Amino acid sequence: MKAKDLLGRHGEDLAVGYLETLGMLIVERNWRCSEGEIDVVALDGDALVIAEVKTRRSLDYGHPFEAVGPDKLARLHRLGAAWCRDRELRMPLRRVDVIAVVDDGGGSPVVEHLKGVG
């Protein structure tokens, strides 16, 4: 595994831990289809949460949130619909969350969470 993938994996682990402390139920991780990948699928009460996790070592190249543009958001919404079709589920409450993890390796990673974007 390359270093950047390792970092991403690490960030996703942190994000999942964070979501679990919020009382969410993790349904699936790294679900792939022809259109792309969902980092985390979770259940927050009745709502299906499609979570995108962005991880950075520092803010030198911008905040992780800034890496999620309108195209990426639109794709996440499509992927959410694709996941429901694939699982033959009907989830009227569905939202996209973005989680930013900044971990400079100093042992105190910062996790930020935006609910229901786009």
Place this chain on the structure above:
Amino acid sequence: MALGRTYSVALVGLNGYMVEVEADIGQSLPAFVILGLPDAALNEARERIRSAAKNSGIPLSRRKITANLIPASLPKRGSGFDLAVTMAALRAANDIRATGRTVFIAELGLDGRLRPVRGILPAVMAAVQAGYPDVVVAQANLAEASLVPGATVSGYRTLARLALDFGADPQELALDFEPDDADGDAGAPGETAPCPDMADVSGQGEARRALEVAAAGAHHLLLTGPPGAGKTMLAERLPGILPDLGDHESMEVTAIHSLCGLPSSQVQLLRRPPFENPHHTATAAAIIGGGSGLPRPGAASRAHRGVLFLDEAPEYERRVLDALRQPLESGELVIHRSAGTAAYPARFQLVLAANPCPCGKASGKGLDCTCTPMMRRRYLARMSGPLLDRVDIQLQVERVSLADFGQAGAEEDTASVARRVRDARQRQVQRLGPLGLETNSQVSGRVLRGELRLPPGVTRILDHSLERGILTARGYDRVLRLAWTLADLGLRDSPDANDVGQALGLRQATAAAA
């Protein structure tokens, strides 16, 4: 609280309107939106503000910032809102304390320095009038902003220093950054270029006298004469003999020049009447004011309370000259463009200079002139009748004679002429003040033949001319105005027959243009 509120000023022409800037930080992906009809320069503020805040040590929130400029329907232009938007955004993020009713007007550099903007004087005037006397501007604008009476102005060099004074955390601020003042700290107020002296004009007694009369009564002036006679030289010396501007006039003039971008060396109240000398190829927009979007003042407005000199007047496009009729009448120019309407004051003294014919030699006997009579008539007819109707003094200037040319240094200098002009103006204010007027040139025919009626013995020569059809009724009034000015210069309480005769001479000196 994720809402910040600051104040700034939007200029439409010379009128400033208070603008309330709200900034809200929303829980959403990073974005920066400016609402309230921003123009291109104001929209670019987003990038300037982000960089400036980051480089000052107080980065903006990594969330969605929405800045709203109220009233939303008023178009807002330019970079002067940078600082107000920044302070509102910082307040919304709780980086600084509330700024209350402080007004912010400055542009931001990427490094966090505050840069000066144009039109700071009218903007601060508007803020004070609207009841917002506390104003923060860039250091380079401080001198100009401080000219406004009643304003409490503070100048800052950097955003970091300003944020510190509004309670930002000094640990984080980049306080050691001190920009060099390449773009102009307003240093010592510079002296305006001295006006050329009347003593330089050799001979030309009649023209010198006409210039003095024009200055004393604020009469418009037409000089015709061959090339080299000294028309331009005379006109350039007119501002020098005009009296200083009063406090109110001075503010008006400085405000217009502030809008046009004062050179930083001249940041002071303009006390001397301005002199505008556009080239004869100038377009209507250049003279009247105009430009894309909101119109900017033209030469006529820059000459407000001063002298607008049109050299080679017949060479101007006719519609440019005729466009001057409105401001000559009302003292104001109202210009309409897509982005709005702007009204600029334009109460100038018009000085026209013209050659007598296209070849310029038709003076005296005109033996060298190669122009046909038709060409000559066409040439001067380019200055339309309605325009010349408003010009009280129409004088023919001849080439200076050898006898006059020889005795250089014998002529009266500007200072002594200016003294007489000042005294004459004072007499006019005393007489016309109760009528709400200031100078003889503003007196209407009704007043001339009413309150200021002269005894028949004095006006006999005029009545005679009118009867014989040499003088029109409008021309009659103009001669009377000039006669009053001559009396004021001669320190007489009302014109005598001699004044009227002289006035008739000044009025009729050129037959060709009549």
